[in-house]
Amino acid sequence: MSDIITTTGLCKQYGKVLRVKDLDLKVQEGVVYGFLGPNGAGKSTTMKMILGLARPTAGTIAVFGKEVNSRNRLSILKDVGSLIESPSYYGHLTGAENLRIISTLKGVQDKDIDRVLQIVRLENHKEKKVGQYSMGMKQRLGLACALLGNPKLLILDEPTNGLDPAGIQEMRELICSLPQQYGMTVMVSSHLLSEIDQMATNVGIISRGELVFQDSLSTLHEKSRPSIAVRTLNNEAAVKILDEQGVSCRTQDGYLLLSKLADNELAGYISLLFDRHIGVVRIEERRESLEDIFLELTGTAVSL
Incomplete structure (x- = not known):
């Protein structure tokens, strides 16, 4: 492309x-x-x-x-069609009349008005004054203006x-x-x-x-990286044991976060913790959300 x-x-x-x-x-x-x-x-x-x-x-x-x-x-x-910031319109004119003004400025034939009204689903409101439109209808009218001329x-x-x-x-x-x-x-x-x-x-x-x-x-x-979250009865001791095995992990909200491991590897490390008398009370697989990725990329909280 x-x-x-x-x-x-x-x-x-x-x-x-x-x-x-x-x-x-x-x-x-x-x-x-x-x-x-x-x-x-x-x-x-x-x-x-x-x-x-x-x-x-x-x-x-x-x-x-x-x-x-x-x-x-x-x-x-x-x-190119565009809708930048809030759409402009004449509130005392109808939707069709507003589009007729834009079509004249663009040099587009009036017959295109019915086509764009149908695309944005305003064909049944074209004779209604725009001042009486809802916010959503006004946005769709703005989109219709942008679509004139295909x-x-x-x-x-x-x-x-x-x-x-x-x-x-x-x-x-x-x-x-x-x-x-x-x-x-x-x-x-x-x-x-x-x-x-x-x-x-x-x-x-x-x-x-x-x-x-x-x-x-x-x-x-x-980029949403999977990880394993493990909660134990003694996270501090568990971190030391896993570190001895070359397994890097970090603590977050009372959990140990490990990189994604194969099932047999994870089972081996959990058995090792039990052998060292470290009680494991919860194991979860987690995946980083898109919001977390956005936060990492921008360093800014994302709106939801």
Whole structure:
């Protein structure tokens, strides 16, 4: 698959603060790319630079294999739809009337309005004034605006922000359907790991402006390291005995945490502890959660 978005050494500095530092993104064609990071990590700034809404301090951006510059930016953006921060709308106009204004600005035929309304499931509310829309409906209208003209690339900044659980589920289903049903590539940002986990096929994690992980979501799951948790009646003595056998372990919340062992190895060490009169009261297999991995990568608590 070819790369739809590529950034090389991308930087953005505001005053003396470097908000984005040496960012090398690769967003492949036909994927939902989850751009994940804590609030203030540089996600929105990066997306604005890709869209030409902010000028990079250093580095390059390529979209559809073409380096984005002042000469070709508008021609490239004809094939890009975006929803950055909160959608803008005219509350006194209907959903269809709002879309008609955007279609005129984009140079898109009015017949495309019914198509995008159907995609975002607002066809039955198109004559309703947007001021009467729920938050979820307004977000879907914003997505409909981004979909006008059938773009090849969709860039969505925190599209589930402020939505209730039902609205989040609707938005998630819509985003997941776009690559397969409409051949779009989607880049979606979030500070919610649980959301990216349920939407994305590929993920980039940014922390303090730096990219700390970029790969498929399945590779991120593989980083979840299994371990064995053992609780004994004398953990201090047990640690010394295991250390004599060359088994490294650490204590956490009253348990000894050992690296994943083969069953026969574990059985041998447990028998040794019994022989040394160390009572073993509990043995558990544990796997590091995605939240733990996120915390390790970013050093920041993750929102759930």
